[in-house]
Amino acid sequence: MELFAGVVLALGVLDTLLLLGLAVRRIRLARDARRHDEALARLRPLMLAFIEGEAALPEDLPVADRGVLADALGAYGRLVTGPARTRITRYFEEHGIVDEEIDALAHARHSWRRAAAAFRLGDMRAQAAEYWLIAALDDPTREVRSAALRSLGRLQSVGAVAPIVAAVAAGRVPVALARWAVLQAGTPALPELRRVLDAPDPARRAGAVMLIGLLGDASDAGLVEARLRDTGAQVRVEAARALGRLGADRSAARLVVALDDRVPAVRAVAAASLGRLRADAVEPLLRLAVEDRFEVARAAAIAVAALDIDAAAAHAGDSDHLRTAVALARLA
Amino acid sequence: MTETPRRILVVDDEPDVLDLVVYRLRRSGYEVIEAPNGEEGLALAISEQPDLIVADVMMPRVDGYELTRRLRDEDATRGIPIILLTARTQEADVSQGFEAGADDYLKKPFNPDELVARIRAVLGRR
Numbered sequence: 001m002e003l004f005a006g007v008v009l010a011l012g013v014l015d016t017l018l019l020l021g022l023a024v025r026r027i028r029l030a031r032d033a034r035r036h037d038e039a040l041a042r043l044r045p046l047m048l049a050f051i052e053g054e055a056a057l058p059e060d061l062p063v064a065d066r067g068v069l070a071d072a073l074g075a076y077g078r079l080v081t082g083p084a085r086t087r088i089t090r091y092f093e094e095h096g097i098v099d100e101e102i103d104a105l106a107h108a109r110h111s112w113r114r115a116a117a118a119f120r121l122g123d124m125r126a127q128a129a130e131y132w133l134i135a136a137l138d139d140p141t142r143e144v145r146s147a148a149l150r151s152l153g154r155l156q157s158v159g160a161v162a163p164i165v166a167a168v169a170a171g172r173v174p175v176a177l178a179r180w181a182v183l184q185a186g187t188p189a190l191p192e193l194r195r196v197l198d199a200p201d202p203a204r205r206a207g208a209v210m211l212i213g214l215l216g217d218a219s220d221a222g223l224v225e226a227r228l229r230d231t232g233a234q235v236r237v238e239a240a241r242a243l244g245r246l247g248a249d250r251s252a253a254r255l256v257v258a259l260d261d262r263v264p265a266v267r268a269v270a271a272a273s274l275g276r277l278r279a280d281a282v283e284p285l286l287r288l289a290v291e292d293r294f295e296v297a298r299a300a301a302i303a304v305a306a307l308d309i310d311a312a313a314a315h316a317g318d319s320d321h322l323r324t325a326v327a328l329a330r331l332a
Numbered sequence: 333m334t335e336t337p338r339r340i341l342v343v344d345d346e347p348d349v350l351d352l353v354v355y356r357l358r359r360s361g362y363e364v365i366e367a368p369n370g371e372e373g374l375a376l377a378i379s380e381q382p383d384l385i386v387a388d389v390m391m392p393r394v395d396g397y398e399l400t401r402r403l404r405d406e407d408a409t410r411g412i413p414i415i416l417l418t419a420r421t422q423e424a425d426v427s428q429g430f431e432a433g434a435d436d437y438l439k440k441p442f443n444p445d446e447l448v449a450r451i452r453a454v455l456g457r458r
Contacts, residue, residue: 044351048352052355052444075348076351076352079348079440079441080441080442081441082444083443084443
């Protein structure tokens, strides 16, 4: 009985301590949030005047205010270009904030701190951090890799193009974010991407072809056409897709050959690209729409209906896909 | 005799953008009214009759395109020039803005100097 009472008492004390701990934590968080808001309200007019080049920021800020200022200035930096952004970037560089964040990115023990540093370096447009951000694409934590990738996009880093493609190929970063980051670099990224086309890893070649399709023009069609004969099926899929985007008429003949690829995904994408190119390929596409199956037949039927709706309608009795594609084309 | 400052309504749901635009426009000598969303923007445009409106495109409920269309439908606001601030700069997005009735657009992130220059240009045309 005494033992039972002791256990109940101990549990009661533990419960009270736990509640007390939670209450203290909540009070601390509320206090921190209030201090943050107060600091932000105090610093905002100074920051706006600084961004407009009308005043310098105070040098003797308390450590807590420096953090608030760095975050808020970084957020403003995301929104402006021209001299306003240059001033913000220079402030971060001259006050050692870039160096502090690089140090945190490279050495911080907690992954949230490394991710925060990677994120801030992008907002600061810190070109000096490019090397460290590229290295962070190999960080063991996904959130750090993603933050580094986003920041490399913000830096419009051409030097990061090949490492980004490698990271995509290895499944280390989200594909959509990687695509965005490389697109930020624009056409200067193309020479790097062309080099990656010869990489031994088919996943890297596929990533490079996909990005060339987004960034390149018809002059890249020859290089991409060669990848329709790649040993990697995913490379051929991306090549067929890229040729539809690049829009070179000369690619049509190669895409017609790809309609006989042994991999269905390649045939389906080649059919869609032929429709996109408005290519003179009604006959082979009709054959595919009638004789092939599932996604391939569907893609071929849509392409035929886009190219020659009368030809598609004439064969609608031979294929459900053609019948649907003709109906959809007439609705459009 | 001093000239009455031109009145500009700024509509944006992003407080940081409002801060930057409002500060810059006030420093450039404009009288500025702020609205944190499209609905308030519409109401203020009707009641305050500003000389020009700067509006964000991506806003919840009433976005910049919808706001522009509604302003063009109202007799009281039909003639007020509108500049859209947008992160969406695909050709189709820009056309959509002009079709809705915008006079100009500026891509986000934006250069504050360019914003003022465009405002002057649009007001100068009127």
